Amino acid sequence: MESLLRLFDGFVGLLDLKLLSLMSLSSVLGVIIGALPGLTATMGIALLSGITYGLDPRYAIPMLVALYCGGIYGGSNSAILLNIPGTPSAAATAIDGYELAKNGMAGEALGLARLASFWGGLIGVLALAVSTPLLAKIALKFGSWEFFVLTIMGVMICGSLSMGELQLKGWITGFLGLMTAMIGMDNMTTYPRFTFGSLNLMSGISLIPALIGLFGLTEVFCVMREPKQGELVVDPKKLRVSIPLVEVFRYWKTTIRSAIIGILIGVIPGVGEDVAAWVSYGAVKNLGVEREMIGKGSKEGVIACEVANNACIGGASIPMIALGIPGSGAAAVLLGGILLHGIRPGPLIFIESPQFFYDYVAMQVLANFMLLIFGLLISNVLIKVLLVKKDILMPIVITLCVIGAYAVNHSIFDVYVTLLFGLVGYVLRNHGYPLAPFTLGLILGRMADENLRRALTLNESITPFFTRPICIILWVLIVLMILGRRRITGANV
Amino acid sequence: MDRKRWWWEFAIALFVFLIGAYGLFESLKMPTGDPHDSPGLTPAVLSAILMVLSAALMFYLLFIFKRNLKGWSLSESKGRNEGSREERLKTQRLVVFIALTVAYVALLGKIPYTLATFLYLVGSYLYFKSVKLHVAIGIALLVSLSLMYSFGHLLGVRLP
Numbered sequence: 243m244e245s246l247l248r249l250f251d252g253f254v255g256l257l258d259l260k261l262l263s264l265m266s267l268s269s270v271l272g273v274i275i276g277a278l279p280g281l282t283a284t285m286g287i288a289l290l291s292g293i294t295y296g297l298d299p300r301y302a303i304p305m306l307v308a309l310y311c312g313g314i315y316g317g318s319n320s321a322i323l324l325n326i327p328g329t330p331s332a333a334a335t336a337i338d339g340y341e342l343a344k345n346g347m348a349g350e351a352l353g354l355a356r357l358a359s360f361w362g363g364l365i366g367v368l369a370l371a372v373s374t375p376l377l378a379k380i381a382l383k384f385g386s387w388e389f390f391v392l393t394i395m396g397v398m399i400c401g402s403l404s405m406g407e408l409q410l411k412g413w414i415t416g417f418l419g420l421m422t423a424m425i426g427m428d429n430m431t432t433y434p435r436f437t438f439g440s441l442n443l444m445s446g447i448s449l450i451p452a453l454i455g456l457f458g459l460t461e462v463f464c465v466m467r468e469p470k471q472g473e474l475v476v477d478p479k480k481l482r483v484s485i486p487l488v489e490v491f492r493y494w495k496t497t498i499r500s501a502i503i504g505i506l507i508g509v510i511p512g513v514g515e516d517v518a519a520w521v522s523y524g525a526v527k528n529l530g531v532e533r534e535m536i537g538k539g540s541k542e543g544v545i546a547c548e549v550a551n552n553a554c555i556g557g558a559s560i561p562m563i564a565l566g567i568p569g570s571g572a573a574a575v576l577l578g579g580i581l582l583h584g585i586r587p588g589p590l591i592f593i594e595s596p597q598f599f600y601d602y603v604a605m606q607v608l609a610n611f612m613l614l615i616f617g618l619l620i621s622n623v624l625i626k627v628l629l630v631k632k633d634i635l636m637p638i639v640i641t642l643c644v645i646g647a648y649a650v651n652h653s654i655f656d657v658y659v660t661l662l663f664g665l666v667g668y669v670l671r672n673h674g675y676p677l678a679p680f681t682l683g684l685i686l687g688r689m690a691d692e693n694l695r696r697a698l699t700l701n702e703s704i705t706p707f708f709t710r711p712i713c714i715i716l717w718v719l720i721v722l723m724i725l726g727r728r729r730i731t732g733a734n735v
Numbered sequence: 736m737d738r739k740r741w742w743w744e745f746a747i748a749l750f751v752f753l754i755g756a757y758g759l760f761e762s763l764k765m766p767t768g769d770p771h772d773s774p775g776l777t778p779a780v781l782s783a784i785l786m787v788l789s790a791a792l793m794f795y796l797l798f799i800f801k802r803n804l805k806g807w808s809l810s811e812s813k814g815r816n817e818g819s820r821e822e823r824l825k826t827q828r829l830v831v832f833i834a835l836t837v838a839y840v841a842l843l844g845k846i847p848y849t850l851a852t853f854l855y856l857v858g859s860y861l862y863f864k865s866v867k868l869h870v871a872i873g874i875a876l877l878v879s880l881s882l883m884y885s886f887g888h889l890l891g892v893r894l895p
Contacts, residue, residue: 698770
């Protein structure tokens with residue numbers, strides 16, 4: 243009962259005209275960013291985190307959530323209309339969505355993607371609302387040993403399951419992220435580590451500028467090397483987006499199965515929406531009602547991908563809120579944005595800021611309704627934006643990245659950090675090193691450091707890391723996830 | 736994997752190994768006491784893991800090298816493939832764009848943000864021949880002034 247009242251309070255708290263306007267703006271921005279090939283939801287969240295740093299968290303966090311939901315959905319637009327996925331999570335949508343568009347059903351495909359995203363998002367939020375308090379309750383039993391193993395688990399699993407060529411490369415980027423987090427003054431002894439005598443490095447590498455570099459500049463450099471300018475498959479004047487309500491109910495089994503896949507994949511640290519969509523697509527190919535049509539322009543194929551990638555948002559938020567370990571790359575950046583505003587998700591969140599979780603659930607519900615409404619309203623604007631040349635757009639994105647990086651600490655040094663991480667990110671990504679484990683390492687590094695040292699102070703032996711019951715479960719999970727990599731991610735790794 | 740890519744891959748793995756070695760060396764120099772008072776403990780552990788992982792990757796790459804050497808020599812003797820010119824053009828595009836971005840970042844703090852942004856946008860548009868000169872100036876002017884107004888005035892974000 244108390245939870246319901248808190249949730250109600252969460253919704254009431256959103257009834258603020260300024261907040262609603264800012265959320266609407268972010269939702270629209272998210273859809274546009276998601277739709278533009280080369281700009282991802284992850285990048286949008288990183289960028290907006292910096293820009294909204296000066297805003298009251300009451301406004302800034304809902305804006306980030308709205309952009310997250312809008313961004314994941316937005317990718318389907320260019321996937322359907324141009325056959326170029328706006329975000330990696332929409333890559334699977336492009337297969338059937340574009341075929342539908344070629345067959346003169348672009349409006350229906352867009353409407354279907356919108357509705358599927360909406361339902362996927364809502365089911366994901368439901369899972370978030372039900373399971374997070376339970377997981378947080380379990381996590382309260384964790385000691386420093388479990389938290390250390392949990393951070394290692396996050397980095398290892400994320401490294402294994404990210405879309406990289408080799409698991410080894412994922413682990414390397416994860417541990418590079420953890421090492422990068424060690425830069426700066428040690429919180430426990432104030433000893434400067436790897437600062438090279440620079441005052442700018444004393445407070446460590448600022449998270450948001452680093453993330454803007456990794457996800458913003460890296461993306462822009464990739465696009466500028468090879469700008470793909472797709473061609474619209476339909477006449478924009480003749481495009482009528484419809485909301486085929488019946489279709490989602492016709493494929494209700496696919497909707498529920500895809501939502502469950504999305505939520506479960508979301509819970510696995512750092513894996514994310516793209517894997518969820520592919521796994522769901524693989525499942526519909528084998529179990530779908532019209533499986534013989536999959537790949538040739540099937541509505542069920544579009545539903546499967548879009549439900550899964552949006553349900554993954556709620557799934558990825560479960561470990562993010564309950565354990566402080568994000569379930570996807572985008573959730574990792576969102577966590578960075580939330581931390582920036584002084585809120586620390588983790589098992590203690592229900593004690594330190596009990597209302598935050600319910601506010602977060604309310605934000606996600608509202609963000610899903612917004613993407614349904616604004617997704618429909620801005621269809622025609624979106625088509626025009628999709629046709630803007632990448633050579634014109636990308637330099638503008640760079641100028642926004644600079645503002646976002648500078649806004650956090652008002653430091654030019656942060657802009658240099660962004661540039662450096664952009665270049666490093668580009669080199670790593672081009673050589674098959676996934677960036678999500680690096681982000682996870684960067685966020686979890688300090689937590690790993692403090693918990694390892696605290697645990698060893700309490701008990702000088704390392705054996706409790708392997709003998710405590712929860713630690714054993716976590717190690718078993720790590721081994722199972724690594725061994726079952728192919729099974730979890732399908733053939734798309 | 737072609738020979739050029741292999742060298743890049745190996746160079747990155749080696750670089751990571753050196754980062755790990757440096758991290759371990761520096762960590763061991765940090766004060767030690769009980770774990771709570773040992774700032775070098777975690778970095779030392781992480782550096783060692785990083786060294787092991789990158790060494791494993793280098794061994795894997797050496798295995799690939801041995802396996803592919805014959806194939807590489809054959810394909811190289813056939814001459815450069817048709818795609819290489821296109822690849823070079825793409826790389827050139829990227830290098831120029833990165834150079835422009837580095838110049839833009841270097842200008843920040845020395846000249847006002849709006850002016851730096853204007854120059855950067857005009858420079859990029861003209862190099863990539865995205866639009867004609869007057870259109871480039873128009874877009875750059877519009878974007879730089881809008882950014883100054885929307886972020887600097889409406890949202891109260893301090894600009895570089």
